[in-house]
Amino acid sequence: MDNTTTDSGTSSARRSRSGSPDLIASNAGTALPYATRSALHLKGLVPSGVENFAVQEQRALEQLNMKSTNLEKYIFLSWLRSTNINLFYRLVLHNLKAIAPVIYTPTVGQACQEYSHIYPFLAPPNAVDGLYISLNEVENIGEIIQNYKESTAEGEEPEITVITDGSRILGLGDLGMNGMGIPVGKLQLYVAAAGLNPDRCLPIVLDFGTDTEKYLQDPLYLGIRQRRPKDGAFYTAANRVIEALHSAFPKMFIQFEDFSTDHAFGLLDHWREKALCFNDDIQGTGCVVLGGFISAVSQAGIPAKDQRILFVGAGSAGVGVAKQLVDYFIIEHNIPEEKAKAMFWFVDSRGMITANRGDKLAQHKVYFARQDNGDTQCNSLEETLEYVRPTALVGLSTIYKAFSEKILTRLNEMNPTARPIVFPLSNPDTKAECTFEEAMRCTNNRVLFASGTAFPEYTIPETNNVVVPGQANNLYCFPPIGLGAVLSKPEWITDTMIFAVAKALANSLSEDEKSLGELYPRIERVRETSAQLAAAFVHQAVREGLARDDKWVALVKANPTTSATSQSPDGTFSMAVLNEVQKYMWLPAENYEQLRNSLPHYHHHPTVPYSGSEKL
Ligand SMILES: NC(=O)c1ccc[n+]([C@@H]2O[C@H](COP(=O)([O-])OP(=O)(O)OC[C@H]3O[C@@H](n4cnc5c(N)ncnc54)[C@H](O)[C@@H]3O)[C@@H](O)[C@H]2O)c1
Numbered sequence: 056m057d058n059t060t061t062d063s064g065t066s067s068a069r070r071s072r073s074g075s076p077d078l079i080a081s082n083a084g085t086a087l088p089y090a091t092r093s094a095l096h097l098k099g100l101v102p103s104g105v106e107n108f109a110v111q112e113q114r115a116l117e118q119l120n121m122k123s124t125n126l127e128k129y130i131f132l133s134w135l136r137s138t139n140i141n142l143f144y145r146l147v148l149h150n151l152k153a154i155a156p157v158i159y160t161p162t163v164g165q166a167c168q169e170y171s172h173i174y175p176f177l178a179p180p181n182a183v184d185g186l187y188i189s190l191n192e193v194e195n196i197g198e199i200i201q202n203y204k205e206s207t208a209e210g211e212e213p214e215i216t217v218i219t220d221g222s223r224i225l226g227l228g229d230l231g232m233n234g235m236g237i238p239v240g241k242l243q244l245y246v247a248a249a250g251l252n253p254d255r256c257l258p259i260v261l262d263f264g265t266d267t268e269k270y271l272q273d274p275l276y277l278g279i280r281q282r283r284p285k286d287g288a289f290y291t292a293a294n295r296v297i298e299a300l301h302s303a304f305p306k307m308f309i310q311f312e313d314f315s316t317d318h319a320f321g322l323l324d325h326w327r328e329k330a331l332c333f334n335d336d337i338q339g340t341g342c343v344v345l346g347g348f349i350s351a352v353s354q355a356g357i358p359a360k361d362q363r364i365l366f367v368g369a370g371s372a373g374v375g376v377a378k379q380l381v382d383y384f385i386i387e388h389n390i391p392e393e394k395a396k397a398m399f400w401f402v403d404s405r406g407m408i409t410a411n412r413g414d415k416l417a418q419h420k421v422y423f424a425r426q427d428n429g430d431t432q433c434n435s436l437e438e439t440l441e442y443v444r445p446t447a448l449v450g451l452s453t454i455y456k457a458f459s460e461k462i463l464t465r466l467n468e469m470n471p472t473a474r475p476i477v478f479p480l481s482n483p484d485t486k487a488e489c490t491f492e493e494a495m496r497c498t499n500n501r502v503l504f505a506s507g508t509a510f511p512e513y514t515i516p517e518t519n520n521v522v523v524p525g526q527a528n529n530l531y532c533f534p535p536i537g538l539g540a541v542l543s544k545p546e547w548i549t550d551t552m553i554f555a556v557a558k559a560l561a562n563s564l565s566e567d568e569k570s571l572g573e574l575y576p577r578i579e580r581v582r583e584t585s586a587q588l589a590a591a592f593v594h595q596a597v598r599e600g601l602a603r604d605d606k607w608v609a610l611v612k613a614n615p616t617t618s619a620t621s622q623s624p625d626g627t628f629s630m631a632v633l634n635e636v637q638k639y640m641w642l643p644a645e646n647y648e649q650l651r652n653s654l655p656h657y658h659h660h661p662t663v664p665y666s667g668s669e670k671l
């Protein structure tokens with residue numbers, strides 16, 4: 056029994072994946088059938104009750120609900136994922152609305168801040184969470200990748216990685232190595248929302264130091280204790296890692312996540328046509344906001360061309376989103392680029408962004424800098440609001456309550472006929488520009504609202520009507536983009552592929568959601584919408600002639616949708632492609648036999664006989 060393991064053989068437990076399926080599955084624990092217990096010499100070592108997975112799940116839910124804080128829930132769920140991944144995903148999928156805020160924003164933000172303090176004692180070889188690549192080990196990247204390969208099952212190369220350097224985690228700043236919680240959390244959403252195989256998901260943190268003194272001084276901090284490298288050294292090291300990953304796993308989809316804005320654009324520009332990659336904060340956010348914005352514009356009560364959109368925050372997210380919206384006005388409303396661009400104003404920490412403001416603008420801000428302001432400069436959001444008189448306010452500033460009640464009230468007054476659009480998108484909730492309740496109260500409940508972190512429903516006091524706020528979080532988009540890319544394998548990811556997904560998102564609202572004026576599908580339906588959005592992506596990748604997977608190219612060509620062109624995607628897809636996408640999507644096993652059959656077989660390890668007829 057040299058390979059006995061207490062792991063379920065999953066991404067978080069890769070190293071222990073050597074052994075027979077029964078050995079690997081042995082942490083099904085109380086669901087282990089009697090015959091298997093006997094064969095594995097486990098008789099008497101587990102309680103005698105043999106349970107089915109549904110009962111186990113009930114116990115897991117009970118234990119989860121015993122935790123009094125969300126951070127405790129996060130720790131419990133991490134432990135469950137490391138010890139029984141099948142049960143973990145059953146629980147997540149059956150309780151997505153309640154659990155998403157624990158494994159994702161907002162709790163994941165707190166978990167990252169505490170990452171070095173809550174790091175579990177289950178370490179390799181019993182659990183491998185992902186790769187921690189230190190700046191001082193970059194020259195040994197070949198060895199690190201080799202170690203990783205040895206820890207995975209044969210034929211289970213990663214098909215997707217989320218990679219960060221922890222330098223801009225949500226709106227919380229530079230968390231250094233502690234940022235690993237984000238790739239781990241994003242990949243859980245990949246599995247839950249889009250059915251990526253958890254064994255083929257690879258979280259990576261580039262542990263390149265931190266400029267946050269608190270972590271450098273924290274005795275429990277688990278990253279390297281040095282300040283971040285200068286730009287040149289950063290790019291040399293980051294590119295070296297990505298080159299090595301790309302050459303080891305050429306088909307792997309790479310998602311850049313939560314890099315500080317100064318490097319986010321640089322990395323994307325360098326890699327976007329060289330590898331199958333995308334930046335979630337720039338492109339994924341652009342996609343999700345465009346999807347909801349299309350719905351908001353259609354309900355606002357003024358023509359799209361009359362929208363005046365004020366962005367608060369001009370980082371990777373703000374500029375990424377605004378560029379997607381410009382494309383939308385050009386493609387969909389035939390507005391020339393200069394006119395479309397002129398529908399946008401930006402405020403950053405120094406006030407309204409203008410070409411003649413007197414400071415040297417960062418390169419990514421230049422495109423949107425106003426040229427038509429004459430001598431007018433606005434130093435604050437309040438002043439800019441009065442100057443622009445916007446119809447829409449989009450917050451990607453990381454500034455908590457930047458949309459004060461005064462700002463929201465003025466916005467409402469400025470738009471007596473059109474419904475104002477308010478998107479406070481900064482994460483987590485402690486950085487959100489306003490709450491749903493504030494936006495509703497200050498606009499006489501007229502607001503078209505979506506936030507980055509989910510806010511509670513609001514009951515209108517006068518009518519007792521319950522209104523559900525939208526969640527404009529890239530969680531609706533990165534899972535289907537990744538899934539569509541993994542399936543169709545385009546040479547690279549174009550803006551029009553992202554556009555197709557945004558359109559599919561806008562199209563995905565149910566009649567019920569539409570009739571209630573909602574801007575996003577309900578989170579409970581995210582698996583369904585992910586499949587649709589991935590199908591739209593695959594169609595577009597083939598339409599653009601960039602898809603490289605013959606099976607998907609043939610399927611799309613045999614089932615084309617006629618309404619779209621490669622330059623003007625409309626998010627449509629065929630049922631044939633949708634059905635195939637759905638077939639690919641991973642689901643946790645329903646019972647022990649299914650779990651066992653889904654596990655890889657290894658050479659040199661006998662399989663313990665399993666009596667399929669045994670009653671569970
Ligand atoms: N909802 C989503 O899906 C989603 C996706 C990506 C990013 N985000 C959020 O967007 C936020 C910003 O991310 P980023 O990568 O663009 O970060 P960033 O730090 O590069 O950008 C922040 C921007 O806000 C500006 N700013 C700072 N203080 C300001 C002030 N007082 N008034 C006006 N502007 C001010 C900065 O000048 C900068 O332009 C984060 O909170 C992140 O969580 C949300």
Ligand SMILES: O=C(O)C[C@H](O)C(=O)O
Pocket residue numbers: 159160224225226313335336481482507528529
């Ligand atoms: O992680 C999220 O919740 C969304 C986004 O990628 C962000 O950086 O805030």
Ligand SMILES: [Mg+2]
Pocket residue numbers: 225312313335336
């Ligand atoms: Mg992010």
